Amino acid sequence: MPEQHALLSASGAHRWLSCTPSARLETQFPDKGSESATEGTLAHSIAELKLRKYLGTISPQKYRAESKKLAENEKYSHEMETYTDSYIEFIKDKAAEYATKPFIVPEQKLDFSNIVPEGFGTSDCVMIGCGKLVIIDFKYGQGVKVEAKMNPQMLLYAVGAVNEFAICYPINVIEVCIFQPRIDNIDTYTVTWEFLDVWANGIKPIAEKAYKGEGEFNPSPDGNGWCRFCRAKSLCRARAAFSEKPYKSTNGAAPELLSREEIGEILKRADAIKKWIADLEEWSLSELLAGNEVPGWKAVEGRSVRQFSDTDAAFKHLVDSGYDEAVLYERKPITLTAVEKLLGKKDFEAQLSEFVIKPPGKPTLALETDKRTAITNKTTAAEAFGSAE
Ligand code: SF4
Known part of the structure; x- marks a missing residue:
């Protein structure tokens, strides 16, 4: 609780x-x-x-x-x-x-x-x-x-x-x-x-x-971790510090191109910075909507798409005007997740597990500590998941 x-x-x-x-x-x-x-x-x-x-x-x-x-x-x-x-x-x-x-x-x-x-x-x-x-x-x-x-x-x-x-x-x-x-x-x-x-x-x-309230501020190493549910996470200077640190080459005189080690480090930091920036954006928007100032920024209406004020009435109007109802509607199955939610996990497994497949996912970057098996173009994702012959 x-x-x-x-x-x-x-x-x-x-x-x-x-x-x-x-x-x-x-x-x-x-x-x-x-x-x-x-x-x-x-x-x-x-x-x-x-x-x-x-x-x-x-x-x-x-x-x-x-x-x-x-x-x-x-x-x-x-x-x-x-x-x-x-x-x-x-x-x-x-x-x-x-x-x-x-x-x-x-x-x-x-x-x-x-x-x-x-x-x-x-x-x-x-x-x-x-x-x-x-x-x-x-x-x-x-x-x-x-x-x-x-x-x-x-x-x-x-x-x-x-x-x-x-x-x-x-x-x-x-x-x-x-x-x-x-x-x-x-x-x-x-x-x-x-x-x-x-x-x-x-x-x-x-x-x-x-x-x-004593001691040193100590952001979680990935800039997220225990900071994630901290109510001070947006404005905390200690959490911001990891992004302020100037990026330094470890190879003495910096060559023109980044090394693989440097790219690895930048990507690790980028993930944490993205989460921190998202927190800052959320905080800033709520401040601006409350009428407070965030220098250089304002809240505006986002992109909006047209929609019917009353879909049923609009479609009835079309049918009354002579349009065939069949061309106005498409029949689509609800998603697998929605079916699972409808049936509940146990019932879903009992009734539908034989119909469920899990195709290999698109290759994506992950930290080396991630539990999933590493793949290359030589070892396909399907092999890594153990589903290939
Ligand atoms: S956001 Fe700041 S105060 Fe909160 S846990 Fe992280 S470092 Fe500590």
């Missing part, structure tokens, strides 16, 4: 642990949210409701009424039902791993202020029993694959859960789970209580620095 009130939120921990002054700097900027955050909040509400139904903490009538209300949201889609159903199945599977029925709590507020000043957060699901604590986080986003290993958000939830429950339940082992169904990402990571304690005490001084 979004955590909007803690200065040092668990969900922002990767950022403020990496760039300690960021949390205080961000307070100058409003949290505007985003389309995907609104969608994620709705999916979380559906998931929470289903979990409460599974746990029997909500009456069937209340469940039906609440579900109906959520389904009226404009962001609602059928696939949300499929993904939240699979979230509940995952929780059931996790519960089945316990020798005796575990205690399960949805939407548990967790206080980890013993490690992070004023730190608290809300975990989607906490499960506990038989010496084992499980923390499950439902991630509805699909832009970034979230890993469980050493994930500071999850480890801070674990600290909060230990604070809350260790007095009643012995805890030896802690498992943190990321459930990110839209990209088939289920990732788990297990630590001991001792490990968690050492980790938490290790980050304590960093959290104290972050709370005071």
Whole structure:
């Protein structure tokens, strides 16, 4: 769930642990949210409701009424039902791993202020029993694959859960789970209580620095990374610094032509600069539309295309004028993605997987750290994907 009130939120921990002054700097900027955050909040509400139904903490009538209300949201889609159903199945599977029925709590507020000043957060699901604590986080986003290993958000939830429950339940082992169904990402990571304690005490001084707004600004090396969700990302001078650095040849007296190494470096920096420029453009446009000045720039109406004010009425007029209706309409199938959205992932796979092919993609540049296999004109993309004979 979004955590909007803690200065040092668990969900922002990767950022403020990496760039300690960021949390205080961000307070100058409003949290505007985003389309995907609104969608994620709705999916979380559906998931929470289903979990409460599974746990029997909500009456069937209340469940039906609440579900109906959520389904009226404009962001609602059928696939949300499929993904939240699979979230509940995952929780059931996790519960089945316990020798005796575990205690399960949805939407548990967790206080980890013993490690992070004023730190608290809300975990989607906490499960506990038989010496084992499980923390499950439902991630509805699909832009970034979230890993469980050493994930500071999850480890801070674990600290909060230990604070809350260790007095009643012995805890030896802690498992943190990321459930990110839209990209088939289920990732788990297990630590001991001792490990968690050492980790938490290790980050304590960093959290104290972050709370005071002290330390050095530290943009993520690719100019994006943990800067991506920072509210200061557009105006932050430290993030801008990577683009201001003059480009220097490493070969002493610069030859007339760029070397391959230099081109590699320029391309790496260009990717980060493109993302940064996009953030600056978005910020500048919203400033200009708000009536504020950005020297040298103004907001104008973009290119627009003509359209019928009432397509049905216009086409009826044409038919009434004698045009054959058949020439006015074309019958087109909806896209594969739209079909998948309509059916839901599971049903789509069951019914249509034999009809789905994936032709090799057009060659494209990627960083050498990219997981895809490198191709050349000699090894075709099809071979790299393993689909050729
Ligand atoms: S944009 Fe990046 S470098 Fe700047 S404050 Fe935010 S996290 Fe730190």
